[in-house]
Amino acid sequence: MARFLFVACQSGSEGALKADIARRSPGLRFAFSRPGFVTFSVAEDASPTLRSPFARTWGHSLGKVTGADTTELARELWTLVATRFQAAGLEPSHHLHVWQRGAALPGDEAFDAAVEDPAQAAGAEVLAHRPDSSAPLSLNAEVPAGESVLDCVLVEPHEWWVGWHRAESPETRWPGGVPLIAPAAMISRAYLKLEEALRWSELPIRPGDRCVEIGSAPGGSCAALLERGCIVTGIDPAEMDASVLANPRFTHLRTRARDVPRAVFRDARWLMSDSNVAPKHTLDTVEAIVTAPDVRLEGLVLTLKLTDPKLAAQLPAFHKRIRGWGYEHVRARQLAFNRREVCVVATERVAVHA
Numbered sequence: 001m002a003r004f005l006f007v008a009c010q011s012g013s014e015g016a017l018k019a020d021i022a023r024r025s026p027g028l029r030f031a032f033s034r035p036g037f038v039t040f041s042v043a044e045d046a047s048p049t050l051r052s053p054f055a056r057t058w059g060h061s062l063g064k065v066t067g068a069d070t071t072e073l074a075r076e077l078w079t080l081v082a083t084r085f086q087a088a089g090l091e092p093s094h095h096l097h098v099w100q101r102g103a104a105l106p107g108d109e110a111f112d113a114a115v116e117d118p119a120q121a122a123g124a125e126v127l128a129h130r131p132d133s134s135a136p137l138s139l140n141a142e143v144p145a146g147e148s149v150l151d152c153v154l155v156e157p158h159e160w161w162v163g164w165h166r167a168e169s170p171e172t173r174w175p176g177g178v179p180l181i182a183p184a185a186m187i188s189r190a191y192l193k194l195e196e197a198l199r200w201s202e203l204p205i206r207p208g209d210r211c212v213e214i215g216s217a218p219g220g221s222c223a224a225l226l227e228r229g230c231i232v233t234g235i236d237p238a239e240m241d242a243s244v245l246a247n248p249r250f251t252h253l254r255t256r257a258r259d260v261p262r263a264v265f266r267d268a269r270w271l272m273s274d275s276n277v278a279p280k281h282t283l284d285t286v287e288a289i290v291t292a293p294d295v296r297l298e299g300l301v302l303t304l305k306l307t308d309p310k311l312a313a314q315l316p317a318f319h320k321r322i323r324g325w326g327y328e329h330v331r332a333r334q335l336a337f338n339r340r341e342v343c344v345v346a347t348e349r350v351a352v353h354a
Contacts, residue, residue: 065079122160190224207230217234223244277305283304
């Protein structure tokens with residue numbers, strides 16, 4: 001008998017996700033999908049671990065419920081949980097994540113409302129109808145590592161999928177794999193992208209670290225680094241936001257990366273790059289920097305634009321190229337705040353001998 005896994009992804013990345021899963025986990029079989037939500041079947045006796053840069057988060061499906069309104073859906077959810085959790089031998093969870101499949105992309109006008117409003121309303125309804133209201137149950141909070149989470153996915157207005165997962169890596173601790181970031185003010189979406197990248201990768205960035213960003217304008221990522229107490233150099237021919245320029249720990253080099261003296265990078269610990277160019281151009285630019293004499297960057301945070309859907313299949317080759325620079329640990333993730341791009345983080349550099 002088959003079981004099912006559910007996976008959240010960016011809308012439009014379903015094909016890349018399915019192709020990547022077929023390569024990595026041939027034991028999983030595609031079953032069902034909607035924009036931003038895909039399921040796979042797996043043998044009953046298998047213990048799968050799903051890994052893909054296009055999987056925002058994933059879990060074990062308990063089935064779906066349907067209803068005329070949120071009240072009926074909430075009641076059906078708890079009926080399903082009562083039977084399926086017991087049958088699976090699972091302990092009741094103290095955490096509930098209610099989230100909507102991502103039909104819109106970050107930057108689209110409908111993105112914020114699509115993500116937050118229906119999920120919050122549905123979550124309140126689910127809590128209101130739980131059988132044991134005395135038991136502690138958090139709603140859409142970041143979950144400590146090692147604890148189980150009950151998932152409710154709003155797939156259609158009258159159709160919810162129910163499942164569970166174990167909180168392990170950072171993205172599995174966030175509702176729907178989306179970090180809880182609430183900046184008081186934000187220059188650009190790049191702030192959210194870098195904040196998510198740093199929280200997901202858990203890079204040991206400390207106050208006083210020197211960071212260089214290629215493609216820094218208008219300054220969203222730089223603002224995130226400055227908030228962490230870093231000393232930041234931004235490289236971009238375009239103008240930076242006045243609030244970033246006013247920070248004494250920020251330096252703007254208003255030029256292109258290829259024209260920057262390599263001495264700029266020698267004292268830096270981290271290099272970030274988020275330019276609106278093809279992946280090969282980004283990798284060519286970064287390679288010329290990290291392989292220069294006396295440049296010893298500890299880690300890289302690179303945004304690779306998937307301007308063509310076929311580029312998704314080249315991610316393993318991109319990883320191999322980056323490892324060739326001496327970075328042993330290379331990871332990729334299509335962030336919740338990405339659009340048609342992926343974030344690649346590389347660390348643990350070792351000496352490369354000719």
